[in-house]
Amino acid sequence: MGGFFGVASKQDCVFDLFFGIDYHSHLGTRRGGMAVYGENGINRAIHNIENAPFRTKFDKDVNEMKGWYGIGCISDYEPQPLMIRSHHGTYAITTVGKINNSERLIQQLFDGGHSHFMEQSGGEINATELVAALINQKENLIEGIRYAQESVEGSLSLILMNQAGLYAARDKYGRTPVVIGKKEGAFCISFENFAYHNLGYSDYKELGPGEIVLVTEKDCVSLCEPGKEMKICTFLWVYYGYPASSYEGMNVEQMRYHCGRKMALRDDVKPDIVAGVPDSGVPHAIGYANESGIPFTRPFIKYTPTWPRSFMPTIQSKRDLIAKMKLLAVKDLIWDKRMILIDDSIVRGTQLRETVEFLYESGATEVHVRPACPPILYGCKYLNFSRSTSDMDLFSRRVIDKLENGNVTEEILAEYADPNSEKYERMVEEMRKEQGFTSLRFNRLDDMLEATGVDKCKLCTYCWNGKE
Numbered sequence: 001m002g003g004f005f006g007v008a009s010k011q012d013c014v015f016d017l018f019f020g021i022d023y024h025s026h027l028g029t030r031r032g033g034m035a036v037y038g039e040n041g042i043n044r045a046i047h048n049i050e051n052a053p054f055r056t057k058f059d060k061d062v063n064e065m066k067g068w069y070g071i072g073c074i075s076d077y078e079p080q081p082l083m084i085r086s087h088h089g090t091y092a093i094t095t096v097g098k099i100n101n102s103e104r105l106i107q108q109l110f111d112g113g114h115s116h117f118m119e120q121s122g123g124e125i126n127a128t129e130l131v132a133a134l135i136n137q138k139e140n141l142i143e144g145i146r147y148a149q150e151s152v153e154g155s156l157s158l159i160l161m162n163q164a165g166l167y168a169a170r171d172k173y174g175r176t177p178v179v180i181g182k183k184e185g186a187f188c189i190s191f192e193n194f195a196y197h198n199l200g201y202s203d204y205k206e207l208g209p210g211e212i213v214l215v216t217e218k219d220c221v222s223l224c225e226p227g228k229e230m231k232i233c234t235f236l237w238v239y240y241g242y243p244a245s246s247y248e249g250m251n252v253e254q255m256r257y258h259c260g261r262k263m264a265l266r267d268d269v270k271p272d273i274v275a276g277v278p279d280s281g282v283p284h285a286i287g288y289a290n291e292s293g294i295p296f297t298r299p300f301i302k303y304t305p306t307w308p309r310s311f312m313p314t315i316q317s318k319r320d321l322i323a324k325m326k327l328l329a330v331k332d333l334i335w336d337k338r339m340i341l342i343d344d345s346i347v348r349g350t351q352l353r354e355t356v357e358f359l360y361e362s363g364a365t366e367v368h369v370r371p372a373c374p375p376i377l378y379g380c381k382y383l384n385f386s387r388s389t390s391d392m393d394l395f396s397r398r399v400i401d402k403l404e405n406g407n408v409t410e411e412i413l414a415e416y417a418d419p420n421s422e423k424y425e426r427m428v429e430e431m432r433k434e435q436g437f438t439s440l441r442f443n444r445l446d447d448m449l450e451a452t453g454v455d456k457c458k459l460c461t462y463c464w465n466g467k468e
Contacts, residue, residue: 001027001028001076001096001240001383001384002024002027002028002073002074002075002076002077002096002384003021003024003027003028003073003074003096003190003191003192003195004021004024004071004072004073004074004094004095004096004157004158004159004189004190004191005017005020005021005023005024005071005072005073005188005189005190005191005195005196006069006070006071006072006159006161006166006168006188006189006190006215007020007069007070007071007166007186007187007188007189008068008069008165008166008186008187008188008215008216008217009068009069009185009186009187009217010068010185010186010217011068011185011186012066012067012068013036013067013068013069013070013186014036014062014065014066014067014070015062016070016186016188016196016199017034017036017070017071017072018034018055018058018062018072019198019199020072020188020190020195020196020199021034021054021072021073021074022053022054022055023192023194023195023242024073024074024190024191024192024195025049025053025054025074026240026242027074027076027191027192027240028049028073028074028075028076029049029050029076030048030049030050030075030076030077031046031047031048031049031073031074031075031076031077031078031079031080032046032047032049032054032057032058032072032073032074032075033045033046033047033072033073033075033079033080033081033094034058034061034062034065034070034071034072034073034081035070035071035072035081035083035092035094035161036065036066036067036069036070037067037068037069037070037092037161037162037163038065038066038067038068038069039066039067041090042083042090042091042092042161043065043066043067044081044083044092045058045061045065046079046080046081049074054074068217069161069165069166070161071092071093071094071159071160071161071166071189072094073094073096076384077127077384078120078126078127078128078129079126080093080094080095080126080128081093081094081128081161082094082126082128082129082132084129084132084136086132086136087136088135088136088140088141088144088162089162089163090162091141091160091161091162092160092161092162093128093131093132093135093158093159093160093161094128094158094159095127095128095131095156095157095158096155096156096157096158096176096191097127097152097154097155097156097157097158097171097175097176097382097383097384098127098154098155098380098381098382098383098384099127099130099131099152099153099154099156100153100154100381101151101152101153101154102125102127102130105130105134105151105152106125106130109130109133109134109137112137114133117129117130117133131148131152131156131158134147134148134151134152135147135148135160141160141162141167142167142212142223142224145158145160145167145169145212145224146210146212146224149169149171149172149210150172154381154382154383155171155173155175155176155382155383156169156171156172157169157170157171157175157176157178157191159189164214164216165214165215165216166189166214166215166216167212167213167214167215167223168180168189168207168212168213168215169207169210169211169212169213169224170207170208170209170210170211170226171209171210172209172210172227173209173210173227173229173230173231173232173460174207174208174209174210174226174230174231174232174458175231175232175233175382175383175460176191176232176233176236176383177191177192177193177206177207177232177236177247177248178190178191178206178207178211179191179192179193179203179204179205179206179207180204180205180206180207180213180215180220181193181196181197181199181201181202181203181204182201182202182204182220183199183200183201183202185217186201186217187204187215187216187217187219187220188201188215189215192241192242192245193206193245193246194242194244194245194246197244204220205220206248207226208225208226208227208230209226209227209228209229209230210224210226210227211224211225211226211227212224230458231382231458231459231460231468232247232248232454232458232459232460233380233382233383233460234373234448234449234452234459234460234461235345235373235380235463236252237250237252237255237256237451237452238255238256238259238280238344238345238372238373238448239280239344239345239373243256243283247454248452248454248458249453249454250452250453250454253283255451255452255453256280256283256284256287256372256451257283257284257286257287257290258287258450258451258452258453259284259287259372259373259443259447259448259451260283260284260285260286260287260288260289260290260291260342260372261287261288261290261291261451262443262444262447262448262450262451263284263287263288263342263370263372263441263443263447264287264288264289264291264292265291266441266444266447267288267292267340267370267441269340269368269439270294271294271337271338271339271340271366271368272294272295272337272338272339273294273295273296273297273299273333273337273338273339273340274288274289274292274294274295274296274297274339274340274342275296275297275298275299275300275339275340275341275342276296276341276342276343277341277342277343277344277352277355278300278301278302278327279302280343280344281341281342281343281344281372282298284342284344284372285340285342288340288342288370294340297333298330298333299329299330299333299334299337299339299359299362299364300327300328300329300330300334300355300358300359300362301327301328301330302326302327302328303326303327303328327355327358329358329359329362331362331363334359334362334363334364335362335363335364336363336365337363337364337365338364338365338366338368338438339359339364339366339367339368340368340370341355341356341359341367341368341369341370342369342370342371342372343355343369343370343371343372344371344372344373345371345372345373345376346371346375346376346395346396346431346442347376347394347395348393348394348395349395349431349434349435352369352435353434353435353436356369356435356436356437357436360436366438367437367438368437368438368439368440368441369432369435369437369438369439369440369441370440370441370442370443371442371443372443372448373442373443373448373464374417374419374442374443374444374445374448374464374465375396375416375417375427375428375431375442375464376394376396376463376464377391377394377396377397377400377413377416377417377463377464377465377466378391378394378413378462378463378464378466379391379393379394379463380462380463381462381468382460382462395431396416396427396431399427399430399431399434400412400413400416400427402430403423403426403427403430410466413466414465414466417445417464417465417466419442419444419445428440428441428442445461445464445465449461
């Protein structure tokens, strides 16, 4: 994943930019970057943030940079923002998204006379550089941005900065959010709307699908009207989004409470306590406890002062080790207890299995697992959800492959996605046995979508049912 932030201000923008970017640190662990436009043109800094937080790595830069326009990002992939010189002049650009047809686009650009791209380690092309090359195919920036949005298969949101201001564009299907904040003498652009509230900005507008705006210190002007079709990622509410954020009018924390309540209404297990896997499982568990009347407790705590996020480290073995080491048991709350344990999802299955083993070792007598979303059957085509290269990295798909002896078709997968089917029940039971849970019951897709409060036709559900 990744997140971005931009500021256009009558005064120096660097303070707001620095903290606005930092508020996106939950979306990435690899690269951070910021670029500022001022009297001396564009000044840029990019740092590796794998072993230190954004604030630490950019502390020196923020004291040296000055300017009235600025953009920056947190990224799990390519270094950015990039500085580009073209017939449009010099600009800086940062992107969020995923390009599935990059090889075809690169060849298309080569065939059209584009001379070269910088190659990253591993042979990949920087996706943001590819987007800039697409933009540069057209005579003006607006046409170029629209061309890039239409050319990319996957998703693309961006902020582009030059002397005229900040151009912001939301993905053509609105798969990721782009919001505008406003205060006296300044506007900002953000992935997460909570990122600017403590900086004195108030909500100004949320860009629609495919909308392009030009933001200056004076105004936010729409240059391309939003499209009518939206497919925003539902997993933003379930997992990625920060609790203080809202998308399409629904707060992340509130949606998770709704999810937990709906799970409780369909459950018949009566354990002693309800617990959530920190952090995103906790609000789901609170919603479940509030609805069921079963006490919510925190029987294990995540030690966060020094352990980094464990979702996307480069080496899988280290990821699992970190996930296990940063959980601390409160054994007095676990011993001889029957538990409902709620997590946001089951992706690969490794971490949750080890967590449940950890609870048994700490004295739990029963652990009933309740993931807050349905089984994930398809790897995401639209966002860089993880570094998985195959659907077989997904726990549910490995189980299905085992049950079907390798003869898995789209028709068969559709049956497994149906919570009322026999195949679905077989899959869930096999997952339960392999993981060692006392019982396993997933949230239903219809309940989860209803919990968002957003029109279901505007929500992307591809990873759960394969429907685009």
